[in-house]
Amino acid sequence: xxxxxxxxxxxxxxxxxxxxGWNANRRDSKGLVFLTLRDGTGFVQCVVSLEVVxxxxxxxxxxxxxxxxxxxxxxxxxxxxxFGGYEVQATAFAVIANAExxxxxxxxxxxxxxxxxxxxxxxxxxxxxIMRVRNTIIFAIHTFFQERGFVQMDAPIFTGNASEGTTNLxxxxxxxxxxxxxxxxxxxxxxxxMAQGLIYTFGPTFRAEKSKTRxxxxxxxxxxxxxxxxxxxxxxxxxxEFVRFVVSKVLDTCKLELETLERNTSYLERVREPFIRMKYxxxxxxxxxxKTVNGKTTIQVLEEDLKEIEEGIATKQKDIEEREARIAGxxxxxxxxxFNRNKIDTLKNEIADLQEKxxxxxxxxxxxxxxxxxxxxxxxxxxxxTRMFGQPIMVYNWPQAVKAFYMKEDETDKGYAKGVDxxxxxxxxxxxxxxxxxxxxxxxxxxxxxxxLPMEAxxxxxxxxxxxxxxxxxxxxxxxxxxxWVCGLQHVRESIPFPRFYGRLTP
Numbered sequence: 001x002x003x004x005x006x007x008x009x010x011x012x013x014x015x016x017x018x019x020x021g022w023n024a025n026r027r028d029s030k031g032l033v034f035l036t037l038r039d040g041t042g043f044v045q046c047v048v049s050l051e052v053v054x055x056x057x058x059x060x061x062x063x064x065x066x067x068x069x070x071x072x073x074x075x076x077x078x079x080x081x082x083f084g085g086y087e088v089q090a091t092a093f094a095v096i097a098n099a100e101x102x103x104x105x106x107x108x109x110x111x112x113x114x115x116x117x118x119x120x121x122x123x124x125x126x127x128x129x130i131m132r133v134r135n136t137i138i139f140a141i142h143t144f145f146q147e148r149g150f151v152q153m154d155a156p157i158f159t160g161n162a163s164e165g166t167t168n169l170x171x172x173x174x175x176x177x178x179x180x181x182x183x184x185x186x187x188x189x190x191x192x193x194m195a196q197g198l199i200y201t202f203g204p205t206f207r208a209e210k211s212k213t214r215x216x217x218x219x220x221x222x223x224x225x226x227x228x229x230x231x232x233x234x235x236x237x238x239x240x241e242f243v244r245f246v247v248s249k250v251l252d253t254c255k256l257e258l259e260t261l262e263r264n265t266s267y268l269e270r271v272r273e274p275f276i277r278m279k280y281x282x283x284x285x286x287x288x289x290x291k292t293v294n295g296k297t298t299i300q301v302l303e304e305d306l307k308e309i310e311e312g313i314a315t316k317q318k319d320i321e322e323r324e325a326r327i328a329g330x331x332x333x334x335x336x337x338x339f340n341r342n343k344i345d346t347l348k349n350e351i352a353d354l355q356e357k358x359x360x361x362x363x364x365x366x367x368x369x370x371x372x373x374x375x376x377x378x379x380x381x382x383x384x385x386t387r388m389f390g391q392p393i394m395v396y397n398w399p400q401a402v403k404a405f406y407m408k409e410d411e412t413d414k415g416y417a418k419g420v421d422x423x424x425x426x427x428x429x430x431x432x433x434x435x436x437x438x439x440x441x442x443x444x445x446x447x448x449x450x451x452x453l454p455m456e457a458x459x460x461x462x463x464x465x466x467x468x469x470x471x472x473x474x475x476x477x478x479x480x481x482x483x484x485w486v487c488g489l490q491h492v493r494e495s496i497p498f499p500r501f502y503g504r505l506t507p
Contacts, residue, residue: 155185434475
């Protein structure tokens, strides 16, 4: 019989199919074994009956270790209670290969253990869902640009110059000459846009920051379009359309994956609304509580959040105590006991998340009160700002001192760069940074000197202003930050198959 995949089962309801995959879970009762088969495209419960498959096959199924590979033939039955909406009632079962004792069990594992076993952790249902969302995002990115006439082009990984200084770059010996691993393809993107008009690059980039925050990786993927004859407003229009397209594609095609992640999509749905746009100075007024939003200041909103979180912790703690008392009473059957124990574990995890948020609020409040006008935004500032609106916010016209040397100064707002950052809600912060590029040759030279960059390394870049100089703009989107936001992850390390960050080089 033809080998089918789980994601094809909707086409085979009521038919007999053969599936091949790995044992993701096993439980049994008298005369029945329930195996969760995963094959990469999904997960499905397979019911193996002693009466149907015979004693030998039944015993093989009953003893099948986790992550052993097997094949099963059986009838596809619709069952909305099951993950994916179907189950397979086996008529034949065969072991392909028995696995050794699997190191990742049902018990809680710490992040270091899971990262050390990342090559196996990727098989879990949660990681499966994240990687499928990541794939959808990547496909949507290419679709968006290709449908709009952009040409994909590639920037080099080895560079002789840095786009924003060399402090946080990885250095390499390039046949006796110093080289750097790329921190951005943007400068090369400008050159390619002068040749093709509309381009985008999609490749790995590297930052040597010794940071272990939940937002930082040392190796990540960047999408960087560059557009000839575009000004800042046109740039922001593309950013908004682009992010709306990508997130909408995930919402429309990854419902099962988002359900698996227990993602509350209410904030994601708001990408369909017009994005908030505000200048840096207005954003600072909101952060510091000078400007109210819907009649409230940041201080008032955060204090209300803290009160609500404390009430939530108390409610969940009371629920835990009541369930523990029912278990201790000895009146529950085995299934009810296990259900309540699992619910208690879930409630404890939810309390831990709420406690972390409660601990963060004083930090956010302090950041809001003490923010210095003219500074760049930190993670706390971005969280406070987006909390006030609950949807993506574009902050533009930043102080030039906090933006890159190639950012164009606003002709009518001196001292401010025509840059823009897109901040995602729910505390996920900056996911897009971009702006209009400086076109004044002499000003660009002075900015290179001001930033202590070697002029000779940028001679080729300056040529772009000598030969056919035009207005142009672009932006960069960090793929992993996008995945982290869309999936609602607590840490960016789950957004890439094999994360690299300070202190992590394996597996």
